[in-house]
Structure formats: structure tokens, C-alpha cells
Ligand SMILES: [Zn+2]
């Protein structure tokens with residue numbers, strides 16, 4: 479395949495007008511007929527001018543010579559110039575970009591078509607820095623919620639049979655899928671696509687970059703990249719309010735370390751604390767804990783030396799869960815859980831909740847499973863802490879479940895079901911997860 483020399487693309491040539499002046503400076507020729515515009519462009523490749531449209535007065539048309547014809551584009555301005563998605567400081571920049579793009583697209587249509595048929599991506603991983611992680615990742619199987627079958631058994635009253643053998647997920651391992659978080663990006667200097675290895679042409683917005691892992695690809699290639707984003711810790715600026723899956727991928731853990739660390743601390747010294755999770759700690763101190771996690775990550779000090787009051791740690795955990803951009807029980811599945819809670823028959827209700835749990839993203843599922851096991855242990859100290867599964871349901875219902883569209887009425891209407899879902903998950907933690 480012949481390499482394309484971008485220097486062969488036509489250079490832009492301004493055709494100026496001595497009389498008319500506008501935001502386009504002297505490029506604007508007023509309402510001249512198409513034919514006259516053609517004459518001015520004089521068949522010179524890359525020559526361009528701006529005229530007012532005769533068909534739609536008040537709108538501007540960019541006339542540009544390329545491929546031995548005059549191409550006409552409706553030209554827009556909103557502080558920057560554009561004909562399509564990309565915005566430019568000057569019309570000259572816009573034309574330069576257009577000429578390169580047109581050149582590549584016409585002279586190398588075949589080349590572009592072939593670009594994505596033989597991606598380098600799968601063979602190489604996307605950067606040498608991440609290569610080790612990548613090999614590591616590819617060698618692992620996908621961990622997700624396991625399917626538990628409900629079987630009837632005459633010997634026990636509950637129809638739910640727990641398969642304890644399934645509870646064998648190794649700790650501290652993370653193989654969840656995560657989609658890349660691509661944003662249009664302007665690259666300085668020449669860049670090559672990390673999916674197809676081809677040049678990223680254009681002056682600005684040449685491609686997209688994943689803001690979690692830094693992967694750079696063509697916009698068209700971004701649709702072909704697998705959901706294997708491995709967030710870079712340096713790019714994840716916060717711990718709180720960070721997407722749950724993104725955080726666990728960045729830290730390479732099964733669950734968010736905030737959840738693990740807070741639960742560890744609470745189980746160490748707070749299980750008998752009266753009103754655990756119900757009594758709120760000082761909000762400034764809870765805010766301190768949040769800042770400590772955002773700043774120090776897993777090195778954050780949440781020990782008794784730093785925060786003697788366990789309610790601060792419990793409050794920080796609740797805050798973390800409440801501030802997730804996507805709640806632990808995701809917006810998508812919210813109504814499924816609410817509907818499940820409304821089922822009158824206890825057995826079918828539990829099955830419906832279980833169905834919902836299986837659809838959670840793996841990182842969400844693992845977090846919920848761990849949290850429910852912990853809350854179950856909290857209820858074992860009910861005599862001291864006075865926290866029953868129902869009480870905890872009231873506390874954690876609105877924290878773990880938030881309606882996709884917040885309004886006072888749904889929030890009020892769903893409170894009972896939110897409480898019930900959490901209460902049931904605690905009470906039946908052993909069979910549901
Ligand atoms: Zn990514």
C-alpha cells in the first residue's frame with residue numbers, strides 16, 4: 479500500500495475582495511452569483527472565498543476549489559467557524575483542515591477502508607506502558623455475578639437453596655469490563671491512532687482520547703475498540719463521585735477501597751455502637767474523610783487516632799455510596815427493584831430481586847454483596863447497636879437506590895420499597911448473593 483504524502487494535499491489560497499469586509503475580513507465577497515465565484519477561484523486547487531447565499535440571504539457559503547470542481551458549504555459562525563462538527567479559529571484553518579480531509583478521503587478511500595481491517599490494537603495493547611497490565615488482564619477470565627438456581631427442596635421451608643460452592647471469588651482481583659470514556663481531542667503535533675496505527679489527520683479534533691486511560695484513536699476507530707479500558711490512577715482525580723467501575727479498575731480491586739476500608743474499620747471498633755449508621759457524625763469531619771480519600775487514596779488514615787467517633791466513618795461510607803454518579807443499584811435497574819418489592823408473594827418477590835441483582839454491573843454486584851454481608855453482621859449485634867435489618871433498610875434504601883429522575887413525589891412514593899429491598903437483601907443475603 480502506497481503511503482500517502484499529506485504534503486501533496488492542496489494548500490489553501492485566499493481569494494480576497496477589496497470592497498467587502500465582515501467577520502471574514504476581506505474574504506467576503508457579498509452576494510455574488512455562483513458563476514462569478516467560480517471565475518474568481520479561477521480553477522486553482524485550494525482557492526476559496528466566502529459569499530452570501532443567493533438562495534438564503536443572510537447565510538454564508540464557503541466556495542472551495544478541490545478536485546477540479548467548486549465545492550460549496552454552508553458556513554456557520556458562533557465565535558468559531560464551522561461547516562461540520564469541528565470548530566476553527568479562522569476560516570483559513572478550517573479550509574486547511576478541509577483540504578487535508580478531502581485529499582485523504584478522495585485519494586485514499588481504499589486506504590481508509592483498509593485502516594480498520596487489520597488493527598494493531600489486539601496484538602500490541604494500546605501503549606507500551608500499559609502492556610504488562612494488558613497481558614495480565616487478557617489472561618484473566620471475566621468475573622461476574624454467578625447465576626444461582628432456585629430449587630424446591632421439601633426438607634427445608636425456604637425454596638431458596640444456597641450454593642455455597644459458588645462463593646469462591648478470589649479477593650483483590652478485578653477483571654470487570656469497562657467502556658472507554660472517549661472525548662473529542664485536539665492533538666498537538668503528529669499523532670497516530672492506537673487502534674489502527676494510522677495517522678490522525680486534521681488541524682484540530684483529529685481524534686478522541688479516553689479520559690480514564692488516555693487511549694488515543696480515530697473517532698471512527700473508537701467504535702471498534704473493545705470495552706477493556708484500564709483507567710490510569712493519575713487520570714482519576716477523585717475517589718468520591720468517581721464512577722464505581724472506573725475506580726475499581728483504576729485501583730485493580732474487586733470493590734472500591736473506600737467500602738473495604740470503612741467496613742474494616744467499623745467491624746474493628748464499631749459493631750456495638752448504638753445507632754450505628756443511623757446516628758450521624760459531624761459533617762465537617764465526614765468531609766475531612768472524603769478529602770483524605772480523594773487526596774491519599776488507600777493510604778488515607780481513618781483509624782481511631784484520626785477519627786475516634788465511628789459514626790464519622792459510617793457517615794463517610796454512606797456519603798461515598800450516595801455520591802456515586804451511578805448508584806450501586808443502577809438507574810437502569812431501579813424500577814425493576816421497586817416493582818419486585820411490590821410483589822405480594824414473598825417467594826416470588828425474592829426471586830424478582832435476585833433477577834435484578836444478576837443484571838447489575840459486576841463491580842456494583844460485588845460491592846453490594848460485600849456491603850450486605852457486612853450489614854447482616856451488624857444486625858447480629860442488634861442487642862447493642864439497636865440496628866435491625868429494617869432500620870438499616872431505612873438508612874440504606876435511599877442511599878443505594880435512587881430514581882433515574884429525581885422528584886419529590888417518586889422519592890416519597892418509593893421510600894417503602896427502597897427500604898424493603900435493602901431489608902430483604904440483608905435478611906436473605908446468604909441466598910440472594
Ligand atoms: Zn479508556
Ligand SMILES: [Zn+2]
Pocket residue numbers: 593671672673674675676695696699
Ligand atoms: Zn484509527
